[in-house]
Amino acid sequence: MKRHLCVAAIVGVIVAVAAGLILAQDKQPKAEPARPDDDKAIREASESFARAFEKGDANAVTAAFTEEGEYQDEDRDAVRGREALAKAYSDFFAKRKEVKVQGKVHSIRFIGKDTAVEEGTFTVSAGNAPAISSRYSTLYVRQDGKWLIALLKEWGDEKTRKANIEDLAWLIGSWETDNGESKSKSKYEWTENKKFIRCQYDVHIKAKDKTIHSTGTQVIGVDPAIGRIHTWTFDSDGGVGEASWNWDGERWVIDSSGTLADGTDLSATNFMTKTGDNSFTWRSVRRTIDGDPLPDLPATKVNRVKE
Numbered sequence: 001m002k003r004h005l006c007v008a009a010i011v012g013v014i015v016a017v018a019a020g021l022i023l024a025q026d027k028q029p030k031a032e033p034a035r036p037d038d039d040k041a042i043r044e045a046s047e048s049f050a051r052a053f054e055k056g057d058a059n060a061v062t063a064a065f066t067e068e069g070e071y072q073d074e075d076r077d078a079v080r081g082r083e084a085l086a087k088a089y090s091d092f093f094a095k096r097k098e099v100k101v102q103g104k105v106h107s108i109r110f111i112g113k114d115t116a117v118e119e120g121t122f123t124v125s126a127g128n129a130p131a132i133s134s135r136y137s138t139l140y141v142r143q144d145g146k147w148l149i150a151l152l153k154e155w156g157d158e159k160t161r162k163a164n165i166e167d168l169a170w171l172i173g174s175w176e177t178d179n180g181e182s183k184s185k186s187k188y189e190w191t192e193n194k195k196f197i198r199c200q201y202d203v204h205i206k207a208k209d210k211t212i213h214s215t216g217t218q219v220i221g222v223d224p225a226i227g228r229i230h231t232w233t234f235d236s237d238g239g240v241g242e243a244s245w246n247w248d249g250e251r252w253v254i255d256s257s258g259t260l261a262d263g264t265d266l267s268a269t270n271f272m273t274k275t276g277d278n279s280f281t282w283r284s285v286r287r288t289i290d291g292d293p294l295p296d297l298p299a300t301k302v303n304r305v306k307e
Contacts, residue, residue: 034110035110038110038116038142038147039108041147042108042116042118042140042147043105043108043291045064045140045146045147045148045149046103046105046118046120046138047103048060048064049061049064049149050101050103050122051101052064053099053101053124054099054100054101056093056096056099058086058089058090058093059086061085061089062082062085062086062089063082064148064149065082065085065148065149065150065152066082066141066143066148066149066150067081067082068080068081068150069081069082069085069148069149069150069151069152070150070151070152071085071088071151071152071153071154072151072152072153072154073134073153073154073155074154074155099124099125100124100125101122101123101124102122102123103120103121103122103123104120104121104122104255104257104267105118105119105120105291106119106120106121106255106267106269106286106288107119107120107286107288107293113142114141114142114143115139115140115141115142115150116139116140116147117137117138117139117140118137118138118140119135119136119137119138119286120135120136121133121134121135121136121244121255122134122135122136122154125225133228133244134154134155135154135155135246135255136152136153136154136155137152137153138151138152138153139151139152163222163227163228163229163245163247164222165194165195165196165197165220165221165222165229167229167247168197168220168229170274170277171188171197171220172188172189172190172197173187173188173304173305173307174186174187174188174304174305174307175187175188175302175303175304175305176302176303176305177300177301177302177303179300181205181206182203182204182205182206183203183204183205184201184202184203184204185201185202185305186199186200186201186202187199187200187201195221195222196219196220196221197219197220197221198217198218198219198220199217199218199219199220200215200216200217201214201215201216201217201218202214202215203215214235214236214237215235215236216233216234216235216236216239217233217234218231218232218233218234219231219232219233223244228244228245228246229244229245230242230243230244230245231243231245231254231256233258235261237260237261238260238261239258239259239260239261240258240259241256241257241258241259241266242256242257242258243255243256243257243270244256250273251271251272251273251274252271252272252273253269253270253271254269254270254271254272255267255269256268256269256270264289264290265288265289265290265291266287266288266289267286267287267288268284268285268286268287268288269284269285269286270282270283270284270285271283271284271285271299273299275301277304278303278304279301279302279303279304280301280302281299281300281301281302282299282300282302283296283297283298283299283300284296284297285297
């Protein structure tokens with residue numbers, strides 16, 4: 001994938017929308033899933049699991065696992081085997097009524113003829129309690145023609161659940177990147193009460209025999225429903241996007257999704273690493289457009305503009 005797509009992805013910390021906008025206008029070919037039928041089957045299995053979880057159906061949730069299936073998270077011991085899983089999920093649903101679930105598949109990769117790994121994010125809310133989001137990794141195995149969960153791992157970051165918008169105060173100011181083919185500028189400023197950061201971005205990209213120009217607005221703040229930093233992006237052509245930020249101790253991991261004006265769905269995982277008071281790097285991976293995978297993009301450096 002051409003480097004100019006990477007620049008589009010970083011301007012104003014614009015997660016997926018601008019990257020997908022340029023991709024759609026530049027008519028770049030989409031990468032097809034390596035095994036489309038299996039890819040579809042796993043996505044359907046993942047969706048069925050989420051719906052069974054939302055209904056509080058412990059039997060259906062447990063049936064999604066192999067007999068020796070295992071669940072792990074960072075807060076408790078692993079749960080192994082369908083019998084133990086059935087009890088754990090039954091106890092969970094008994095305490096939490098009206099569970100709502102939102103899952104987002106970021107990638108599916110095959111590591112064998114009958115094995116695959118799915119990664120994504122999972123957000124659960126129960127009643128009036130705050131929603132809890134986590135990242136997950138699922139090891140699927142195919143048994144008797146059916147994809148089942150052999151191992152499901154979930155993890156979060158306590159710091160991100162208590163995030164403060166002041167963690168991104170260093171962004172205030174103007175930023176730019178210019179690699180000859182692409183130029184981008186973004187300006188971050190506080191809203192009146194310093195609860196949000198507002199960004200205006202402007203991108204010019206040379207693509208084949210034309211120059212693509214994109215502008216838009218992004219709002220960054222702590223989502224009170226989940227206690228995490230969240231962004232909302234609005235592109236001038238009508239595209240919209242949002243992203244959830246997680247701090248992994250060294251960099252921001254930004255799970256993003258968006259929709260172009262024509263209805264095309266986009267997603268990506270982005271890494272934002274501060275490299276000094278006046279620079280940061282941005283890298284985009286696990287990118288998809290309408291569920292189809294796209295190549296990862298290399299890291300690009302963004303520099304502060306001296307006022």
